[in-house]
Amino acid sequence: MTWLQLGKNLLGQLEYLRIGLINTFDPLNFLMILIGLAVGILAGALPGITMLNAIVLVLPFTYLMGIVPSLLLMTSIYCGGVFGGSITGILFNIPGDPMNVPTTWEGYKLNKKGFVSKALGMAIMCSAIGGFLSALIMTTASPPFAKVALSFSSCEYFAVVFLGLASVVVIGTRSIGSALISLFIGMFLASVGMDDIYGVSRFSFGSRILETGINFVTVLIGLFAIGEVLDQLSLKTKEETGNFKVRPKTELPRFKEIWILRNTILRGLGIGTVIGAIPGTGATVASFVSYGVEKQISKHPEKFGTGVWEGLAASETAINGSTGGAMIPLLTLGIPGSGATAVMMGAFLLHGIQPGPLLFTKSPESVYTIFVGMLLCNLIMILAGLLTAKFFSELMRVPANILGAFIISFCLIGAFALRNDMADVWFMALFGILGYFMRRYELPIPPLVLGLILGPLAESYFLTTLIGVENDFTIFFRRPVSACLMIISIGLLLMPALRRMGEKRKKSSEAK
Numbered sequence: 058m059t060w061l062q063l064g065k066n067l068l069g070q071l072e073y074l075r076i077g078l079i080n081t082f083d084p085l086n087f088l089m090i091l092i093g094l095a096v097g098i099l100a101g102a103l104p105g106i107t108m109l110n111a112i113v114l115v116l117p118f119t120y121l122m123g124i125v126p127s128l129l130l131m132t133s134i135y136c137g138g139v140f141g142g143s144i145t146g147i148l149f150n151i152p153g154d155p156m157n158v159p160t161t162w163e164g165y166k167l168n169k170k171g172f173v174s175k176a177l178g179m180a181i182m183c184s185a186i187g188g189f190l191s192a193l194i195m196t197t198a199s200p201p202f203a204k205v206a207l208s209f210s211s212c213e214y215f216a217v218v219f220l221g222l223a224s225v226v227v228i229g230t231r232s233i234g235s236a237l238i239s240l241f242i243g244m245f246l247a248s249v250g251m252d253d254i255y256g257v258s259r260f261s262f263g264s265r266i267l268e269t270g271i272n273f274v275t276v277l278i279g280l281f282a283i284g285e286v287l288d289q290l291s292l293k294t295k296e297e298t299g300n301f302k303v304r305p306k307t308e309l310p311r312f313k314e315i316w317i318l319r320n321t322i323l324r325g326l327g328i329g330t331v332i333g334a335i336p337g338t339g340a341t342v343a344s345f346v347s348y349g350v351e352k353q354i355s356k357h358p359e360k361f362g363t364g365v366w367e368g369l370a371a372s373e374t375a376i377n378g379s380t381g382g383a384m385i386p387l388l389t390l391g392i393p394g395s396g397a398t399a400v401m402m403g404a405f406l407l408h409g410i411q412p413g414p415l416l417f418t419k420s421p422e423s424v425y426t427i428f429v430g431m432l433l434c435n436l437i438m439i440l441a442g443l444l445t446a447k448f449f450s451e452l453m454r455v456p457a458n459i460l461g462a463f464i465i466s467f468c469l470i471g472a473f474a475l476r477n478d479m480a481d482v483w484f485m486a487l488f489g490i491l492g493y494f495m496r497r498y499e500l501p502i503p504p505l506v507l508g509l510i511l512g513p514l515a516e517s518y519f520l521t522t523l524i525g526v527e528n529d530f531t532i533f534f535r536r537p538v539s540a541c542l543m544i545i546s547i548g549l550l551l552m553p554a555l556r557r558m559g560e561k562r563k564k565s566s567e568a569k
Contacts (some may be wrong), residue, residue, distance in 0.1 A: 076211060077080045077425035080125065081433055086426070090434050093133025094441045096367045099502070099524045100134070101153045102449060103467065108138020108154060112397055116404060124408045125423050131404060132384070136434045139340050139376045140184040142441060143448050147176050151282045151464070155273065156340040156509050158503060159348035159372035160280070166364030169528075169554075174308035179366060180373050182310055186322060188435035189373035191330045191381025195388075209335055212532055213524070215518035216542035217335060218511050221342045221349070223546035233553060236504045243508025246271050252541025254493035254511070254520045266480040273509045275472050279485040280502055282468045284492020285460040291493075309439075318370045321351055325371045329378025334386060339397075340379040341510055347375030353549050383429065387412055551557040 080086060100111035111134050119127035142153025147164035160180060167176040222240070249260045250270025261267035325347045331452070332343040351371035359367050376458040387398040405412045410420065417424055472485040495502050526532045534540045 059142040060107065074423050074429060075390055076422050077427075077429040077528050080422065080426040081129070081429045084244050085122075086129050086430070087121075089130040090133045090430060093130045093135075093433060094137040094438060095445075096119030097134035097137025097139075097145075098141035098438075098441055101138035101157075102144045102445065104472070108134060108141070108148060111138060112401070116407075120407055124405065124410055124420075125426050127404050127408070128401060128427050128450050130428060131384050131397075131401050131433075132380075132431055133434045135401075136188050136377065136380050136431065136438060137238040137441065138374070138397075139380060140188075140438060142447070143184070143373060143376075144177065146444075147173065147180060148449055149464070150230045150285045154275070155277055155506065156280075156376050157372075157403050158198055158277075158506055159344050160369060160376075162348075162362055162503065162549075163364055163366075163368035163372070166362070167366075167369065170364050170388070172364070175310065176369065177442075177446045178309040179314075179369055181316075181439055181446070183322060183370045183373035183440045184327070185435050185441070186315075186377075186502060187329060188377035188380055188438065191333070191378040192428065192431040192435060193381075195384050196425075196432070199560045209538070210536075211518045211521040212539045213537050214335065215515060215522055216546070217332065217346075217537035218342060218515045218518060220546045220549075221346045222507060222515065223349075230525045236501050239501045240504035240508040242275050243510075245508075246276065246505075246511035247273070247509045247512035248516070250379070251417075254524075261319035263542060269476075269478070271481070271484055271509075272476065275481045275484045276488045278468050278472055278505065278508055279493035280495070282464060283485060283489025284496060284502075286464050287489065287493040288496045290458065292460050296344075306322035309443075314366075318366060318398065320521075320547055321370045322374045324351065325374030326378045326423060329375035330382040332375075333379030333382025335382075339383060340376045342514075343375040343379040343382075345507060345511075347371045349549065353552055366563050368377045377435070384427075384431070388416060388427070404522060430481045533561050 080092070096111055097108055098116070101108045112131050115130060115134065119130065122130075138154070139156060141196075142157030143160040143164065144153070146152040146157045146161035147168055150161055150165040152158045152161045164176045164180060167173070168271060243455065245260075249267055251258055253267060258268055328342040328347040329340070331340065332346060348368055348371050351367050352358045355361065355367060357365075383398050387402060401411060409417070468485065469482060472481045473479065494500075522532060523530070532539075533543050
């Protein structure tokens with residue numbers, strides 16, 4: 058391609074971006090962005106009401122609108138929803154969605170240290186930066202990213218998920234053994250029900266309730282929301298319950314504070330965008346991988362889980378960084394990169410439009426309007442996040458018993474609404490009690506949640522790969538990308554042991 062052709066392509070993109078900017082500020086389109094952000098942040102923040110559920114609920118209403126306002130509404134819910142769960146995670150130690158769990162580990166500890174205002178502000182800024190830059194990458198580099206993601210097979214997918222498991226197996230725990238036990242319990246719980254590959258019922262013991270499986274959102278609500286409420290109510294004094302007499306305010310970080318974390322933010326952005334562009338992974342994997350990598354390369358990994366800014370920034374940047382990445386395969390290849398983009402693909406098909414390479418030639422104005430809309434959405438999210446955080450901060454002044462009753466009531470509704478099944482409510486209560494005792498005896502909860510979330514993905518990709526190669530386990534180390542990821546994963550698992558060996562040698566040499 059000559060320089061003249063490159064120049065023409067660049068001018069063409071700039072022209073489409075100009076048209077997209079004009080279309081975005083159309084009253085209806087701009088209104089959809091504002092409504093989508095509000096709905097997304099609230100849905101992400103409220104336990105049991107996930108961002109994906111919110112997108113599904115608005116899908117029927119988009120039939121009456123054009124494709125551009127429909128997609129702007131859903132992308133705004135998407136961007137707002139992946140951030141919303143961090144608010145309740147930081148304030149109440151209750152993540153709104155599985156992807157917000159790493160944020161909760163650091164954010165709530167920062168809250169207990171007295172940095173709740175700065176923690177909320179840092180989460181908002183890192184989310185906005187990650188979302189804006191990933192949308193910018195999506196705008197300029199969609200075709201190359203899509204080609205890389207398309208080349209991935211189930212072998213590479215398994216390696217990515219395995220990296221997610223390996224990078225967080227010792228996060229926030231004092232004992233690797235207890236973390237592994239918790240992780241395997243989570244993976245076992247995830248295997249209850251119908252096997253996706255062979256269609257065989259496992260560990261159900263003839264029970265209809267167990268045959269449908271254990272929904273990971275139900276476990277998440279129980280372990281974190283119900284378990285946290287029981288733990289807080291068991292404390293005797295108001296100071297111990299975490300209620301604030303003074304209304305906490307959201308304090309945006311200064312440029313100097315952001316600049317100190319620039320490397321963490323860039324790593325989170327890269328991990329989030331790349332993992333988001335891989336179909337079937339999404340924000341949850343990106344969040345845990347980014348947090349785990351940041352811990353392993355830190356000079357003070359023992360401080361993670363006690364309230365460190367690097368952990369909070371890594372998680373939040375990767376979560377919103379995955380939004381732009383997940384849109385790349387949808388728009389350029391017609392392949393959803395996540396559950397949310399799968400619903401968005403349904404909106405395309407609902408309006409008779411097939412997403413893919415031809416979309417850029419047949420409806421470039423619509424595509425670039427979506428690009429500009431996501432950029433604008435992440436900028437407006439700073440203001441929307443401040444307003445939402447202020448609303449939820451008011452709840453921190455409510456007495457612990459009243460607030461606990463409110464949270465439990467909402468969790469009951471959310472658990473039942475997942476599948477309209479009372480079994481989910483009973484499972485939530487059971488895991489709520491389990492979460493309480495795990496807190497009391499300082500057993501690690503995060504590995505259990507990770508095993509429950511990533512276990513089914515790992516199993517599916519692992520078995521699919523082996524079926525295709527006649528059980529040749531070496532395939533994971535014979536493909537370049539998967540081999541690199543597997544080696545990194547093994548290195549992360551061995552790093553704590555190697556670090557302890559190095560510390561022992563250092564102490565022995567100093568003693569001599």
